[in-house]
Amino acid sequence: MSQHKNTIVVVDDHPIVIEGLIRLLSKKPEYEIIGGFTRGEEFISFLKIATVKIVLLDIMLPDINGMDLCKTIKTISPDTVVLAFSNYQERSVILQMLANGASGYLLKESSIEEIVICINEALNGQITFSNIVKEIISRPQLKESQDFAKLTVREKEILKLIADGKTTNDIAEMLFLSKFTVENHRKNLLQKLKAKNVADLIRHATLQNLI
Amino acid sequence: MSQHKNTIVVVDDHPIVIEGLIRLLSKKPEYEIIGGFTRGEEFISFLKIATVKIVLLDIMLPDINGMDLCKTIKTISPDTVVLAFSNYQERSVILQMLANGASGYLLKESSIEEIVICINEALNGQITFSNIVKEIISRPQLKESQDFAKLTVREKEILKLIADGKTTNDIAEMLFLSKFTVENHRKNLLQKLKAKNVADLIRHATLQNLI
DNA sequence: TCAAAAATAGCTGAAAACAGCTATAAGTAA
DNA sequence: TTACTTATAGCTGTTTTCAGCTATTTTTGA
Numbered sequence: 001m002s003q004h005k006n007t008i009v010v011v012d013d014h015p016i017v018i019e020g021l022i023r024l025l026s027k028k029p030e031y032e033i034i035g036g037f038t039r040g041e042e043f044i045s046f047l048k049i050a051t052v053k054i055v056l057l058d059i060m061l062p063d064i065n066g067m068d069l070c071k072t073i074k075t076i077s078p079d080t081v082v083l084a085f086s087n088y089q090e091r092s093v094i095l096q097m098l099a100n101g102a103s104g105y106l107l108k109e110s111s112i113e114e115i116v117i118c119i120n121e122a123l124n125g126q127i128t129f130s131n132i133v134k135e136i137i138s139r140p141q142l143k144e145s146q147d148f149a150k151l152t153v154r155e156k157e158i159l160k161l162i163a164d165g166k167t168t169n170d171i172a173e174m175l176f177l178s179k180f181t182v183e184n185h186r187k188n189l190l191q192k193l194k195a196k197n198v199a200d201l202i203r204h205a206t207l208q209n210l211i
Numbered sequence: 212m213s214q215h216k217n218t219i220v221v222v223d224d225h226p227i228v229i230e231g232l233i234r235l236l237s238k239k240p241e242y243e244i245i246g247g248f249t250r251g252e253e254f255i256s257f258l259k260i261a262t263v264k265i266v267l268l269d270i271m272l273p274d275i276n277g278m279d280l281c282k283t284i285k286t287i288s289p290d291t292v293v294l295a296f297s298n299y300q301e302r303s304v305i306l307q308m309l310a311n312g313a314s315g316y317l318l319k320e321s322s323i324e325e326i327v328i329c330i331n332e333a334l335n336g337q338i339t340f341s342n343i344v345k346e347i348i349s350r351p352q353l354k355e356s357q358d359f360a361k362l363t364v365r366e367k368e369i370l371k372l373i374a375d376g377k378t379t380n381d382i383a384e385m386l387f388l389s390k391f392t393v394e395n396h397r398k399n400l401l402q403k404l405k406a407k408n409v410a411d412l413i414r415h416a417t418l419q420n421l422i
Numbered sequence: 423t424c425a426a427a428a429a430t431a432g433c434t435g436a437a438a439a440c441a442g443c444t445a446t447a448a449g450t451a452a
Numbered sequence: 453t454t455a456c457t458t459a460t461a462g463c464t465g466t467t468t469t470c471a472g473c474t475a476t477t478t479t480t481g482a
Contacts, residue, residue, distance in 0.1 A: 078350070081349070095306065095309060095310050098306060098309070098348065099306050101349075101350075103348070103349050125345065125346070125349070126345060127338070127340060127345050127348055127349065129338060134336065134337055134338050135336070137309065137314070137338050138292070138312075138314050138336065138338065139289070162410050163410055163411075163414045164410075164411065164414075165406065165407035165408055165410055165411030165414075166410075167408070195376065196376035197376055197378070197409075198408075198409050198410045198413075199373050199374055199375075199376055199377075199409045199410070199412075199413050200374075200375070200376030201410075202409075202410045202413040202414050202417070203374045203375075203376075203413050203417055206413070206414055206417040
């Protein structure tokens with residue numbers, strides 16, 4: 001039964017990448033590549049009828065966002081190991097993939113050796129990253145923290161209350177301030193974090209762990 | 212100079228834990244434990260005057276939240292490796308610590324061997340987790356996805372646009388809908404996700420990776 | 423101690439959000 | 453095929469947000 005082999009699938013919009021990985025991995029008898037897909041939907045259909053042990057998943061696909069796809073994969077088949085295989089070097093993207101259930105993150109520029117090592121580690125149940133990714137994760141988001149530092153204590157306080165669903169009047173009452181004062185702080189927050197409105201403000205603040 | 216040794220600090224509110232780690236690590240000549248603190252503020256003061264290569268950080272401290280402390284540490288001293296040492300097994304907590312700059316996450320119940328291995332890996336610049344933590348990370352958050360599943364496709368679409376700072380009228384134009392329709396979807400989103408207003412909506416949605 | 427930054431308070435008017443309803447057509451699952 | 457869900461559209465009235473101003477007091481840093 002294929003369940004007992006290390007069945008691998010590659011999802012990438014460039015056929016040449018799929019081809020390369022197939023040739024690379026087919027040398028190893030312990031792997032069995034059972035599919036390659038250039039579209040997310042095709043893979044999802046396949047996943048519903050096949051047992052996939054590990055999937056190498058490109059994040060930039062034509063039909064679906066890789067982050068969402070990862071979540072979908074883990075919902076349909078929680079035991080399938082998702083290994084992100086991407087060009088994106090953004091820390092937030094890497095952490096988002098992990099949050100969505102990925103077991104690791106490989107950059108496409110990784111060496112052949114690195115790729116093989118990571119796949120092996122993933123198969124052993126480990127969380128695995130290519131070397132550059134490890135560095136990126138370890139490196140804290142200094143730029144983002146600076147934005148936060150620019151906010152005054154009062155602004156941070158009010159930002160948290162806004163995020164909590166409080167209205168301007170609510171906040172004014174809670175902090176014994178005039179509503180005009182709170183409105184000013186709110187305006188300054190929008191300006192400082194370059195947000196168009198509260199929705200935008202909260203999304204950015206949340207993603208940057210400001211609240 | 213202490214800069215060239217592997218200087219280690221332990222921050223934990225239980226002195227016995229600090230003591231245990233000191234005794235454990237002092238056997239290895241390559242480590243130099245230069246401090247143990249039961250309060251976050253004390254450690255921050257110390258960090259400003261000393262060179263710390265790695266800090267074993269308990270998340271539950273009396274005076275400050277460990278997540279915030281981690282961020283502060285990486286701001287003051289970006290090269291200091293933060294290794295979370297905690298009882299919390301919640302996936303969200305682990306990922307939050309990583310997002311805040313931690314290089315790894317150890318459970319307190321880990322074996323001595325595991326702890327030593329992880330510290331070594333961390334010193335080598337690796338991201339490291341104790342075994343149970345690896346499992347927790349690999350296990351996707353099924354519960355959280357359920358809320359998302361309750362939203363219809365159209366609602367998810369509109370939620371993303373709201374989060375992007377678009378107004379009701381913007382969205383209506385983009386999707387060729389009446390503004391009343393968009394308003395209704397918006398109302399349903401607020402109700403389904405139990406949010407008081409947009410700020411509340413976006414915060415919850417972002418934290419739950421709905422957008 | 424002097425200048426800058428932060429916090430405070432105020433005003434107006436337009437735009438947007440929100441609550442609370444009704445109602446119809448289309449698709450879907452029991 | 454019937455009942456339910458989803459998506460659509462509409463209305464009214466109130467509350468809140470937001471932009472664009474001015475201006476005073478308090479705090480802080482150089």
